[in-house]
Amino acid sequence: MNQTRKSPVIRPGPGQVWNQSSSSTSNSNSNSNSGSASIYVLPRNQPVQEEKSSIFGAIARVLTCSGNIAHVAEDDAQPPSIQYSSRASLRSSRKLNHSSSSTPSKASDGPQGTAELSFEDISKATGNFSASNIIGQGGFGIVYKATLKNGSIIAVKRAKKDNFERGTPVEFRNEIQTLSKIEHLNLVRFYGYIEHGEDRMILVEYVANGTxxxxxxxxxxxxxxxxxxxxxxxxxxxxxxxxxxxxxxxxxxxxxxxxxxxxxxxxxxxxxxxxxxxxxxxxxxxxxxxxxxxxxxxxxxxxxxxxxxxxxxxxxxxxxxxxxxxxxxxxxxxxxxxxxxxxxxxxxxxxxxxxxxxxxxxxxxxxxxxxxxxxxxxxxxxxxxxxxxxxxxxxxxxxxxxxxxxxxxxxxxxxxxxAANHSVQVPPQMAARKNRIEFFGIEESTNQRFQSA
Missing domain, CATH: 1.10.510.10 (Transferase(Phosphotransferase) domain 1)
Structure with missing residues (x-):
């Protein structure tokens, strides 16, 4: 077909937000052009509402957590008995509540508080994948710090293109499959991923203080x-x-x-x-x-x-x-x-x-x-x-x-x-003054002060 298509936009359904516990779904088509990008989102119970324009196009768009993505409360104490929700309860609910404070905050733009990201958006957010924004690297690829236009910071894990033939896509899909099924305060949070041409990128929580x-x-x-x-x-x-x-x-x-x-x-x-x-x-x-x-x-x-x-x-x-x-x-x-x-x-x-x-x-x-x-x-x-x-x-x-x-x-x-030290300890200044009087017979005054040789 030669008809002109609008760039795809994915919008959430009513009340829909990111859910890392859901399995990722791929909106792809075997008849799409080789240069087009695949779009991946993590839906909750509501299906993704599509525009009348086709979901396929040259730009991949993913939804991110709204607002300051990097903000998660870190001090929620866990009881010594190590109580968790049962596995059965996790299966019965699509939403995993690992922390009451880990819900997304509001973004400055985007429909219903979400921001729409394209490959170009990620490129700009990383300074065109500048070396100054590299925060880590390994066999899979390079991790970049990305500052979004609403001020939120995320980490972008970009696969090395020259490794594709040596199995990197397997690790890429494996990491996505695992991340999309988990959510816990002590696990890095997953926001989405992009496949655009030869680029493979995973969008995750940015943790600022090193390894x-x-x-x-x-x-x-x-x-x-x-x-x-x-x-x-x-x-x-x-x-x-x-x-x-x-x-x-x-x-x-x-x-x-x-x-x-x-x-x-x-x-x-x-x-x-x-x-x-x-x-x-x-x-x-x-x-x-x-x-x-x-x-x-x-x-x-x-x-x-x-x-x-x-x-x-x-x-x-x-x-x-x-x-x-x-x-x-x-x-x-x-x-x-x-x-x-x-x-x-x-x-x-x-x-x-x-x-x-x-x-x-x-x-x-x-x-x-x-x-x-x-x-x-x-x-x-x-x-x-x-x-x-x-x-x-x-x-x-x-x-x-x-x-x-x-x-x-x-x-x-x-x-x-x-407590033991506090009950027997004498302030240093008082102890020194007492020693001077007992051992040297010298009392301090405004006219006379003890000085050590």
């Missing part, structure tokens, strides 16, 4: 103290527990590592990068998934490596490596260390076994009884997670519960020590 690895290396922030690291451990444990237990089908992340943990301005954690994630089969009797090994050296479950059998306990193993990394500050594999220190987990657990926990502590951490107590208990949990067989490893829910108890003990210990 956990950058914080451990001192490249971001002013250094994480043990209490802050404990909070991050618990956030990650909650996120993985949700993936394993409270989604419609269990999801195995397969790439839990410090560079995939994003840190917010309030020093809370959000798990990102679902390119390797695997959704479990629906067979309730299945004990594992047989699949090609994927992941990152140093974090990979050795049982998975040898058997090609993937289970949720493979994520538990990676989490154990992460725990050791967080209390030691070291990379999982330290190629420049001595032979007996190259594998950080083995070296740290030997220090634990020998009662030398203080030697395993990150040099950036302050040494005090409370911090030593935390490091010892975290290493003991890591030892369970790093068990050689999956049957000996705890579930992620159990890991979260143990870490909650460690954090409670840490705060109680600090409160006791603070």
């Amino acid at each position: 956990l690895r950058e914080h451990l290396d001192g490249k971001c922030g002013s250094g994480l103290e043990i209490g802050e690291r404990l909070d991050i451990m618990i956030d990650v444990a909650h996120a993985i527990t949700y993936l394993h237990t409270y989604t419609d089908l269990p999801i195995i992340h397969r790439d839990i590592k410090s560079s995939n943990i994003l840190i917010t301005d309030k020093l809370r954690a959000k798990v990102a990068d679902f390119g390797f994630a695997r959704i479990s089969v629906e067979d309730p009797g299945a004990t594992h998934i047989s699949t090609q090994v994927k992941g990152t050296a140093g974090y990979l479950d050795p049982e998975y490596l040898s058997t090609y059998q993937l289970t949720d306990r493979s994520d538990v193993y990676s989490f154990g490596v992460l725990l050791v990394e967080m209390v030691t500050g070291r990379l999982p594999i330290e190629i420049n260390k001595a032979t007996n220190e190259k594998l950080t987990t083995k070296w740290a657990l030997q220090r634990l076994k020998g009662g030398e926990v203080v030697l395993a502590m990150d040099p950036k951490l302050r040494r005090n009884p409370a911090a030593l107590m935390v490091v010892e208990k975290v290493l003991k949990l890591a030892r369970q997670c790093l068990a050689p067989t999956r049957q000996l490893r705890p579930s992620m829910k159990r890991c979260a519960e143990i870490l909650w108890r460690v954090r409670k003990d840490y705060h109680e210990y600090n409160e006791v020590m603070e």
